[in-house]
Amino acid sequence: MTCTKLFPAAFLLGLSAPALAQDTGGDTAPPPTITVSGSATIASDYRFRGVSQTDQEMAVQGGITVAHDSGVYAGVWGSNLAGWGTFGGANMELDLIAGYRLPVGGGTLDVGLTWYMYPGGADLTDFAEPYAKLSGTAGPATLTAGVAYAPEQEAIGKWYATGADAAAGVFTDPGAKDDNLYLWGDAAVAVPGTPITAKAHVGHSWGQDGLGPNATAVAPTGRYWDWSLGADATWRNLTFNLSYVDTDISDREAAYLRPSFSKGQDGTGNIAGGTVVASLTAAF
Template sequence: MTVLRHTAAALLACSVPSFLLFTAMPAAAQSQPEAEPSAHTFTANVAVATEYRYRGLMQTNRRPAIQGGFDYSHASGFYLGNWNSSISWLGDSNPEVSAPIEMDFYGGYKNTFGGGDWSYDIGVLQYYYPGDYPANYTRPYTTEVYAGLGYGPVTLKYSYAPTNLFGFADSKHSWYIDLSANVPLNFWDLRLNTHVGYQKVQIANASYVDWKIGLTKDLGKGFALAVAYIDTNADKTVYTNAKGRYMGRGTAWASLTKTF
């Protein structure tokens, strides 16, 4: 830019009252359209637990577990996710198996109706256990399709397995029904967690009931602390592992979760 152009610009600036420049700035800012909220939501979570219990049964032989996952949801109600946990139950039941991780992949659709008081959720869930297995071993990989109906804090969910269930041979068409309530309390940001479920396994003596009662505390900044008592009536002859531990034994449990 030449000196003449610099000088002309300076003269023009001096010719405009400064208060006009300042009053014009907010008007320009106000003319910018507000950004619409995104229809896409991405979240992640990580947790440490005193042990991993699934449907009442121990998955880490009374040892701590590290867990975490990722979730995507769309404003329409469609969602996808992945959740993972350390496990030991496969090796605890058969020393020839080396499969220390559970990986869950799921997707579905959920929404509300009836003015928002009612909700529904339908989807499919794949349980995957990468590792080394001996020949002729029934893989624990399991697929379930599920449907849930909720009213307020109460949810009833039905899960059906068209595949074998968690390594049980000839156990296709097993199913699980779960009644849960997560009720906000009016003090200390606490939530009451209750649950009862029935696991039907299509082999003798393997079906059982499990239940839980606990509390969750919102600690702020994405942290949550949960404590619970978990128990089952699972048959000891079926659910005692190779290390002699009864997998359905009642226990106190706790976890700390961070959501991003």
């Protein structure tokens, strides 16, 4: 499910990366109409909107984007999964993304859709989520505000009211459909004279307050906050990120979702608790 989810920044880096100039006897060729870029990441945990999708273990991720100079782009991104994040038995998440970026005032508006796929999972795993985000600068800071809204779909419906129901295989409301709304804001400030960029994120989710048909959920407790504070250190095409990621989902608040919503899905361990996530990304 789309550091907080760590991939969007790395995945879309190539959309704003300048094309390499070609040597044509001293003249600079115009930028290509179509550019292809990508990234590969290794991370200590895969946090999607503050919740671990890899059972608090390592994640290997990668993506590729094809962009047209008109602003249209399409891409694919993938990550391994474990525990809560397996979404019906899948050990991989594969996101298909398409969108359009256009200048608005002094900033950029990006609108598109993410199709979350879980190859090898049970039925009713995949779902679609349109999104829009507006980016701009304010002094030394780069600011982004975004919204993602997944319309009613069975994959994110409240089929189980509690984790005990899911463990017993007793549907509370089979066939239920729910929607999900996520609002977020990001800020990044480069530290002058260094390769370091300080970053902050805050987001809020509204969705089902139970479990979907595969005993997981995009917004497990119905509504919650997630946030992160960290920094990037960049050298050539490599970016090392260190961030503290947390949510306001407490053990007590999430108790009714267990054993599903826990490390190892054994009823113990808060997979939405505060943690430090380290990642290394290579852009190409």
